[in-house]
Amino acid sequence: MQGVLISLARRFALAGGAVASGLALMTVASIAGRALWSQPIPGDVELMQMGIALCISLCLPWCQLHGSNIIVDFFTQSLPQRATRALDGIGTLLLALMCSLLSLRTAAGAIAVNAADEQTMIIGLPMWWAYAMLAPGLALTAVIGVWQAGRLLRGLPPLPEAQEAAK
Secondary structure (H helix, E strand, O other): OHHHHHHHHHHHHHHHHHHHHHHHHHHHHHHHHHHHHOOOOOOHHHHHHHHHHHHHHHHHHHHHHOOOOOOOOOOOOOOOHHHHHHHHHHHHHHHHHHHHHHHHHHHHHHHHHHHHOOEOOOOOOEOHHHHHHHHHHHHHHHHHHHHHHHHHHOOOOOOHHHHHHHO
């Protein structure tokens, strides 16, 4: 299971990075077009908003997998490792539940917005795309969170590699 989760998270993050790179190129082209020919890329702001949301969603699983989210451990840093892992496990499980709910609600939102036939203002992209793109990253983050919570609540590190490094 861990190999599949790591591989999927890596692929999602690489896709998120590719989208971010494409957005950066689009921004440069739009700014250059505006400066040189008074012709920016139509809908560049709409594309940027949708693209950045997608990037964040795709990179969340990788961040969760490697514990790269914000942690406030001021009150728990003096606790024994087992207690800290138990608290981290509870927090990770809560994060997984939240991501599950967000994934389900964004998928439901995509269906509702599609039924309403909403489109972006400038280039007329279907708005449901923006919602639908968020659900897979949030769902994978939830699955990784459940897997990590199980490890943490059993007193193990969130990643098996961390177990080897601790020896």
